[in-house]
Amino acid sequence: MAKRGENIYLRKDGRWEGRYIKGRKWDGKPSFGYIYGRKYIEVKQKLTLLKVQFAKQPDMVRIYGNGTVAEWMDYWLEKLTRPYIGETTYYTYKTQIKTHIVSRLGAVEIGKLQPNDIQDLVNGKKDSLSAGMLHNIHRLLRSAMRAAHEKGLIRDNPCVGIKLPRNRAKTPRVLTRNEQQKLERTAVKKGAIEYLLCLYTGLRLGELCALKWSDVNFETGALYVRGTMKRIDGKAVIGAPKSGNSEREVPVPAFVLKMLRIRIKQTGGNGFVFGTGGKAASMRTMQARLKALTKGIGLEGVHMHTLRHTYATRCLENRIGMETLSDLLGHSGPQITLKYYAHCTRENKFASVRKLKAIAC
The missing domain is CATH 1.10.443.10 (Intergrase catalytic core)
Structure with a gap:
């Protein structure tokens, strides 16, 4: 059992385990990091240094731990967006996110996502996708990143200032x-x-x-x-x-x-x-x-x-x-x-x- 307030535990394998908060998830719950050692005093010293380190970097607590773009897009769609859209729209968003966003940017941590990453995404797909589809993809990503910014998970929305191809509205076909x-x-x-x-x-x-x-x-x-x-x-x-x-x-x-x-x-x-x-x-x-x-x-x-x-x-x-x-x-x-x-x-x-x-x- 750990001493009160220390978060240091004796494991079954004989090692000591120390737990510390390294960030916050989208729901405000802590994201934990772990350190291990053969001696209690060794873990306690490392844990004290880590707590001091994170106390000096309050921004680290606001960033979504090691959360990736894929994880955040999934949460944004399922928890923040799905209750307010129809099923058809939901599956359209889900497909576009999986096919065009997560496939390219999914492994990037949202705190490290840069405008250049998004501009590269747009540039890489402008020959294979219509201008309208590129605008839809950018709109989805921008909305998700805006929500991340509002929750304090990122400092700035990286989707601002992205150059997109002109989306020319087509005149609908009408029978004479x-x-x-x-x-x-x-x-x-x-x-x-x-x-x-x-x-x-x-x-x-x-x-x-x-x-x-x-x-x-x-x-x-x-x-x-x-x-x-x-x-x-x-x-x-x-x-x-x-x-x-x-x-x-x-x-x-x-x-x-x-x-x-x-x-x-x-x-x-x-x-x-x-x-x-x-x-x-x-x-x-x-x-x-x-x-x-x-x-x-x-x-x-x-x-x-x-x-x-x-x-x-x-x-x-x-x-x-x-x-x-x-x-x-x-x-x-x-x-x-x-x-x-x-x-x-x-x-x-x-x-x-x-x-x-x-x-x-």
């Missing part, structure tokens, strides 16, 4: 009116009304797959987005919508509602609107079928999200306001909608001005 007409005719002919529903409600792919007949109100002419299909750890799972704003009521045009009435009679109206045998349709099947349809009529670059973009564009062309469109799309706010569709409002303004005619001439 002629292209939309061709796709609609083909979809009706093939009985693929799921794509018409997307074109006239703006549903996301996961929301379409999770749609149940109980979510469709034929009396009011609306459908209710109450769930979405997600891929979590490689498996398709139906859960809550992407966010609180994603849970919404969406009006359905009368001609699309008429097609749904026909379908409900054909399928019996149980379970999922576009599923079979009581099971929801898979997202991959939905995508593959659309690809086959568009390829058959000569349309290129059309994906499921293209239908959503087209819906939003047609709404703006018909003077639906940005706030209303934001609600229809399930965005968190009009600023998000404007970010994606600012080009549409600009085109509308120019088209409107071109219609003006001189009064005096």
Whole structure:
């Protein structure tokens, strides 16, 4: 047994063991170091010197012991971040951290991580990853290091001042009116009304797959987005919508509602609107079928999200306001909608001005 306050113990092998605090973990608990000796007085002297040494270096107590970037990223994701994000976002973060951050910087102690290390990471991956992905990786690392700084584990955030490639936002692919007409005719002919529903409600792919007949109100002419299909750890799972704003009521045009009435009679109206045998349709099947349809009529670059973009564009062309469109799309706010569709409002303004005619001439 140790003498009170000394942390020196006699081991079973006959040696004396001294324990001292060499740092603090993320939760404030001490990280211990150990020394050994054949004599009690030998260990006590070494322990006294070490305690004096660490007392003179208070910063050492604030640094996360010998904690590595890998250990801190794991704690930051699991304890500080996971309770506040969705499962899909969690697995996306986990994959990005493991693949791009830990694989390169994982063994580095967070107290020794330097901006040059992070800049080298960015430079080494800019030829293999898109600018958008590099910005995502940097954002993750910066957030984790900010949390470490706030907890006193590091003196400065090493992610500040990192040079990143310019992230140019791509203009979303939108069907022209002629292209939309061709796709609609083909979809009706093939009985693929799921794509018409997307074109006239703006549903996301996961929301379409999770749609149940109980979510469709034929009396009011609306459908209710109450769930979405997600891929979590490689498996398709139906859960809550992407966010609180994603849970919404969406009006359905009368001609699309008429097609749904026909379908409900054909399928019996149980379970999922576009599923079979009581099971929801898979997202991959939905995508593959659309690809086959568009390829058959000569349309290129059309994906499921293209239908959503087209819906939003047609709404703006018909003077639906940005706030209303934001609600229809399930965005968190009009600023998000404007970010994606600012080009549409600009085109509308120019088209409107071109219609003006001189009064005096």
